[in-house]
Amino acid sequence: MTDSPHLPDRTFPRRTLLRYGGYGAGAAALAGTAASWDRLTGADIPGRDGDSLVVATLGSTFDPAAQRALREGFRKLHPDIKLRLLPIQATDWSDFFAKILTQIAAGTEPDLVYVATEGVQLFAQRLGVPLDGLVRRDADELREYFADVHPSLVESMMYEGSLYQLPVEFNAADMYLNSEVLKKAGAELPPPDWTRDDFTALLRDMKRTGGSHFTPYFWTNRLWGGVVPWLFANDTNILAESKAPGGDWLWDGFYPAAQRRGRGGGFRWRTPQATHERVEEVYDHLASLIQDRLCSRPEGGNGDNLVGVFSTGRVGVTPAGGFWAGGLHDAGMRRTEYDVQYFPRWRTQRHQFGAAGFALLRTSKKQDAAWEFIKYSVRKDVLAELFVANQTTPARRSMVQAARYAKTGPTNWQVFYDTLDKFPTTGPIPAPPQVAEVEQLLLKHTGTALADPRGVRPALRRLQGDLEKAMERDV
């Protein structure tokens, strides 16, 4: 270290400056040369020129082959409309909606968004275009579609009297059973009208023969397929359910009298009722199953880890929808190694489902083109291309046929659509515009309620209080 009070001279001599200047000029010349070469840019990707109809989908919804088919088929039909599919990777629907909303905030919103029940009312209230006028205008073209789609699915896509989406797919929470586990327990596939007590007795039989690392009933703590199917079976819900008025134009125009009875303008979920005695019964029931080691403690997540443990016989029963037929097949399960049955009866045998379709955004400047795409997306030939792998249940009844399940199973495939046909009150999971907060609160307090049998009532009281606050808040 120098002991001079002055800093050492750090100035650059002119020669050095000139040398660096020369380096800089050389680098600039190189950069200029590189910039003049032909190269790929974002604009070279088909549909990235800002003049395309942009359709956002949840990344995992359609595989690349399905996307290609969707794109090419639409191009043949409408060569004048440029189409860009934008698969957005997300862990679940709420994550997907968050990313869409971020795009909207950034001013790069798509024209159409693939929206599931979880987001139908949020999008309808804030961002969506009601399709009423367009459906009326093209009624003749759509008559065949509505005749093939159960009205419950259509009603789940309505909000305050208007239709916002045409359902493309759905999944109801039925019960999947591992055939090997059933055989070991000396049991048969339960009958369609099995009850909650039959279900518990079956779990006990499975537990007795299953070994120490076996869990008879596994479920995931989430809005779809968590505690909600049990609430529906016990004829209750965490939010009191009612119907908005309106929608007659749709029901009268497309559905026979028997099918339109009791239909309205979409569901309303406004008043929390987490402390209702029937809700408490459901939580007590699940707590007792946990206590008796007949089912797992509720774990968060999307159930991905379930495929492995179910297919290897470490789980006997779990709630899932038609999407699992493809999932289990991909996991190497043969069609005879599992089967499916309705959710067991309690006070009712009402099931819950989630559906999805394309929502048209108000901000879109290509509304006519977007409507053409929506109509195209519900055509039978298009859906056949999209859902080759049985990764979901098509919304069209005529597509749920023996041939579809011949390779993947299950044997009892009729259950998927019959869940709607045999139980017409079957309805969507409770998803008001405040769905994100409702879901988070439900998951949080369910975890606490079932951690300890004495925790049920205090947790439900807290859930009630938090839900009341959440429902008071506007999105």
Added chain:
Amino acid sequence: MTTTQHRAEAKAAVGKPEPRPTARDRGSRLLATLFLAPTVIGVLVFTVVPIVGSVVLSFFHWNVIDPPTFAGTDNYREAFTDDTVRVSFANTLIFMFFAVALQMLLALALALTLNNRLPGWLRSAFRSAFFFPLVLSAASISVVMKYLFNQEFGVINWLLGHVGIDPIPWLTSENSAMAAVVLVYVWQQFGFSFLLFIGGLNNIPKEIHEAASLDGATGIRKHLAVTLPLLSPTLLVASVVGIINALQVFEQPYVLTDGGPGDSTRTVVMVIYQSAFEQLRFGEASAVGVLLFALILAVTALQFRLSRRFVHYQ
């Protein structure tokens, strides 16, 4: 030259007119400015502007879809009265304490054990092994750990079962979820402290240890009297970085437990993320973000304040 002489010269210089900068001075300043510009611009655009933006946004209600509306101090009032926010701050502080303490102790113990006691190739192998988790994605590690910690099917409970221990509900019980999150975090992060400590230990001159040995110091006494005081600057850096990282923990609890069971593993950054991107309450989320920023600033300032007393520079 002594500091006193410097001060005297500086005092004498007061009142003298500044000498006019020469062309050479101007050239070197311009060059220095050019070299600094990218970093300064980066910091301004990616750090200062977002911080200012968050502070401004914290005084508004904004849901992305509608234009923002002025909220005054509503968002801060909400943050102070919201149970979830309060619990998340408590969780984050508890997490920080255990995670940083465990990480530092483990890293220090391993660094002292491995330093100079193993052949060079083995030391390098251990360094690489301990540092490896740090370069992996926290989300990927957490996904794998979620499987390992699964109560029914996880490898950890399966191994414990072999020694007669009942399955532990690692991620599904309020009593153990935080411990599981801390363990995963420490496993991934301690490699950083370990490398710092190894570097710090290598910088301690051997002569000092030899002198201490000649004075009769052995084992633990030598570490307490010589190694730790001389390692204190490194300990300060490791603890400052560790605390800042721990206060911002997100990926591990988000993937492993999603903040549950109940709110037992919900951290402040999780609350910020969920308020903003799931519930579309960007104003409230920004207010919580500002509070977290203030907390990190306060804790770091306190650390540097305390460091005057405990940190010894050679």
